[in-house]
Amino acid sequence: MSFEPRIVGFLCNWCSYTGADLAGTSRIQYPPNVRVIRVNCSARIDPSFVVKALAIGADGVLLCGCHPGDCHYSTGNYKALRRYRLLSSMLGGLGIERDRVRLEWVSASEGQRFAEVVTDMTERLRPLGPSRVLSTLKTDRLER
Amino acid sequence: MAKKKLQIALYWGAACGGCDVAVLDTDEFILDVAAAADIRFWPIAVDGKYADVERMADGELDLTLYHGAVRNSENEHVAKLLRRKSKTLVAFGSCAHLGGIPGLANLASKEEIFGRVYLRNPSLELGNETIPQPRTDIAAGQLELPAFYRRVYRLQDVVEVDYFVPGCPPAPAQIKAVLLAVVTGNLPPRGAVVGASERAQCDDCPRVKSEKKVRQFFRPYELKQDPYRCLMEQGILCAGPATRAGCGVRCPNTGVGCRGCYGPLPDVVDQGAKWLSAVASIIDSNDPQEIDAILARVADMVGTAYRFGMPASLLQRSMAK
Numbered sequence: 001m002s003f004e005p006r007i008v009g010f011l012c013n014w015c016s017y018t019g020a021d022l023a024g025t026s027r028i029q030y031p032p033n034v035r036v037i038r039v040n041c042s043a044r045i046d047p048s049f050v051v052k053a054l055a056i057g058a059d060g061v062l063l064c065g066c067h068p069g070d071c072h073y074s075t076g077n078y079k080a081l082r083r084y085r086l087l088s089s090m091l092g093g094l095g096i097e098r099d100r101v102r103l104e105w106v107s108a109s110e111g112q113r114f115a116e117v118v119t120d121m122t123e124r125l126r127p128l129g130p131s132r133v134l135s136t137l138k139t140d141r142l143e144r
Numbered sequence: 145m146a147k148k149k150l151q152i153a154l155y156w157g158a159a160c161g162g163c164d165v166a167v168l169d170t171d172e173f174i175l176d177v178a179a180a181a182d183i184r185f186w187p188i189a190v191d192g193k194y195a196d197v198e199r200m201a202d203g204e205l206d207l208t209l210y211h212g213a214v215r216n217s218e219n220e221h222v223a224k225l226l227r228r229k230s231k232t233l234v235a236f237g238s239c240a241h242l243g244g245i246p247g248l249a250n251l252a253s254k255e256e257i258f259g260r261v262y263l264r265n266p267s268l269e270l271g272n273e274t275i276p277q278p279r280t281d282i283a284a285g286q287l288e289l290p291a292f293y294r295r296v297y298r299l300q301d302v303v304e305v306d307y308f309v310p311g312c313p314p315a316p317a318q319i320k321a322v323l324l325a326v327v328t329g330n331l332p333p334r335g336a337v338v339g340a341s342e343r344a345q346c347d348d349c350p351r352v353k354s355e356k357k358v359r360q361f362f363r364p365y366e367l368k369q370d371p372y373r374c375l376m377e378q379g380i381l382c383a384g385p386a387t388r389a390g391c392g393v394r395c396p397n398t399g400v401g402c403r404g405c406y407g408p409l410p411d412v413v414d415q416g417a418k419w420l421s422a423v424a425s426i427i428d429s430n431d432p433q434e435i436d437a438i439l440a441r442v443a444d445m446v447g448t449a450y451r452f453g454m455p456a457s458l459l460q461r462s463m464a465k
Contacts (some may be wrong), residue, residue, distance in 0.1 A: 043425075048417035048458070055458040068430065082424040086445065087437045093446040094251075095464025116199060132463050140460065144217070144293040 005059035005125035006109075007118070010049060014072035015107045016064030022111030026090075030115035031122040034062060041065070042059070043076030044108040047087045050101055057134040060100045060125045062117070067105040084093045099124045100131065150181035150327060151208045153197070154236075155226055156188065157219035158246040158296065159212025163237040164188040166313030167209070173320055180327060181206075183278060194222065200229045207326050209236040209309075213246045213455065214297040217278075219291035227303040232326060234338075238312040238405045240299040241337075242415075243455030245312070247296045247428065248447055250454045250461035251353045254294045295461045298453075308337045312405035312452060315339075315391050340390030342410055345382075345402050348389040357428035361441045364400050375401050376426060386412070386419035414458045416449035 011017040017038045023030060039045055044067025052141045063075040063084060084103040092098055104117045156164060164186075168174055177183075185192045200316060206231040214220050226301040227233050238244040249257060263273045278291040299305050325338065332338060343349030346353065350366055362379045369375075375382040375396055382401030384393075388409055388442050395402050408415035429435050442448065450457055 046417070047424075048412075048414045049422050051414050051417045051458045078430045079425045081430070081432065082427045082435050083421055085432060086420050086424040086439055087417075089436075089439065090416075090446050091286065093462075094459055095462045096459075132465075133459060136463055137460060140295055144219070144291070144297075 003126055003129055005122055005130075006057065006061055006126075007031050007060040007121060007125070008044045008053040008058045009034045009036045009062040009064065009118075010039050010045075011066045011075075012072075012105075013037055013038055013040050015066035015105075016114065018041065018108035019106040019110045019114045022109065023114045024111075026111045028111055028115040030118045032124045033076075033125075034118050041071065041073050041076035042080035043073070044070075045080060045083075047083055049088060050125075051091075054096065054100070054131060054133050055137065057131070059128075059131045060102070060121060062121055063101070063103045064106045064114070064117070065103070067107055070107065096131075096133070097128055099128060118123070150207065151184055151205045151229065152177075152181045152209070153205050153224055153226060154183070154188075154209045155185065155211065156242065157210065157212030157223065157238070157299070158244075160238050160245070161188060162313045163209075163211035163239075166237075166311075166316065167319055168311075170316045170319050173316075184338035193307070194225070197225055197229060198220075198384050202228050202232050202301050205230040205310075207232045207234065207323075210240050210299055211237045212241040213243050214299060214302050215249075216290040216292050220293075220297075220302050221290075223299060223303050223421065232306045232331075233299075233303065234307045234309055234322065235299040235305045236309045237314055238310060238407070238452040240305075241308045241310050241456075242407050242453035243296050243298050244405075244452050247298075247453070247454040247456075250295045251446065253464070254292060258292075285409055289338070293379035295408075299454070304336050307332070308335075308386060309339050310337060310406045311340075311391055312403070318390065337388070337407070337410075340388045340406055343389050344409055345384035345387045345389045345391075345393060345396070345406070346374075349384055349393045349396050350373075351396060353377070356426035358426050359438065361429045361438065369399055371399065375399075376422075381423065383415075383419055383443065383449075383451070385422040386415050403451055407453060407456070414454045415444075416457055419449050420445070423458060 045063055047121045053061050065080050071077040183190055185197050208226045235241045258275055262275045280287045289379050307360045321339050352372050353375045356377050358379045360379050378403050383404030384402040387402050388406040427438050
């Protein structure tokens with residue numbers, strides 16, 4: 001059986017969650033690998049959420065917010081963008097593949113785009129294999 | 145009958161000795177401590193052997209201040225020994241509390257560290273590269289060295305810890321407070337961080353804070369500072385927003401950003417992630433390339449964000465193979 005990545009998705013309430021909802025109501029098919037968590041704004045996604053998801057076994061983390069200029073709170077998605085750029089480079093420095101954490105803009109009308117993002121991310125994670133984070137931390141506890 | 149003297153021990157694991165010096169920095173107070181207590185074991189200041197500690201009854205020591213992280217088997221062995229012999233064990237200073245500066249070694253593997261130190265070090269004599277082994281057989285018998293672990297651990301990763309005193313090093317006023325708390329028996333709930341505030345550095349920092357918008361980061365020497373304005377607003381990285389107060393804002397008061405040695409605020413698990421959130425959100429740009437260019441001015445973001453707490457972070461180490 002091929003490896004099925006587990007993706008945690010943090011979706012903003014106003015655009016991306018509604019977009020994902022539209023993908024569902026429109027019966028668009030996409031891989032069931034993403035577990036969605038609704039947040040009020042992409043700026044609510046604290047970098048510690050992403051790090052925690054990786055530390056407890058996520059193979060990938062998907063962050064979705066409104067397109068630039070469209071944030072319900074006017075600038076929240078820009079803050080998310082800045083945090084993501086910094087977080088992504090830090091995770092790279094910690095030996096975690098860049099493809100594992102991804103920021104995408106999905107509007108409320110883009111059900112199709114949400115399905116494509118999830119499909120693409122799942123396919124990119126597959127060749128990377130399971131994340132080494134959890135297994136490494138477990139080994140560290142048992143063996144010095 | 146005279147009151148029994150307090151039995152105390154101090155020990156250093158993977159540490160620089162700065163915490164021991166900080167204890168002495170309490171000036172004449174240390175004489176009061178010496179009068180009120182028997183210092184039973186303190187490698188940096190008092191003669192003593194591990195065998196002396198082994199001979200003690202379990203729980204014979206009232207208080208042990210353990211400085212330093214756990215880097216090798218000797219650190220762990222003594223941590224376990226002192227845990228058994230002590231009623232109260234305190235993780236004293238950033239290294240014991242969070243992993244500290246030695247914890248930055250978790251960004252490299254054991255193989256990389258040994259390679260750098262014992263094989264590819266420019267000062268090595270060629271052809272004489274030797275990697276130390278935990279056990280070596282010689283004619284007279286077997287020699288032993290402490291085993292170097294694959295990563296650095298906090299004290300609480302190897303033994304149960306009663307209290308944590310943060311700081312690199314802890315401020316003398318707090319050391320006094322901790323010792324007095326033990327003497328008077330006026331101790332907080334077990335597991336508490338003692339001698340620090342529950343709020344962030346910014347709360348204690350006297351600098352004027354207004355809107356933060358940064359287009360360029362500077363090192364302190366690259367800039368003529370405004371001594372009254374928030375350092376972050378001037379583009380100098382300061383870990384204050386993600387760090388516990390209690391040290392008296394020592395670094396920002398001298399024009400250097402907070403290093404983060406007092407550790408994360410209560411209920412925060414990952415200090416570095418919280419800090420990067422604060423740093424990223426003040427960048428004055430909405431363009432991905434420009435944001436990257438602004439961030440590129442920071443030499444070592446991982447090391448800066450987790451300067452004192454890599455082993456305490458959620459990821460704890462580099463995941464690079």
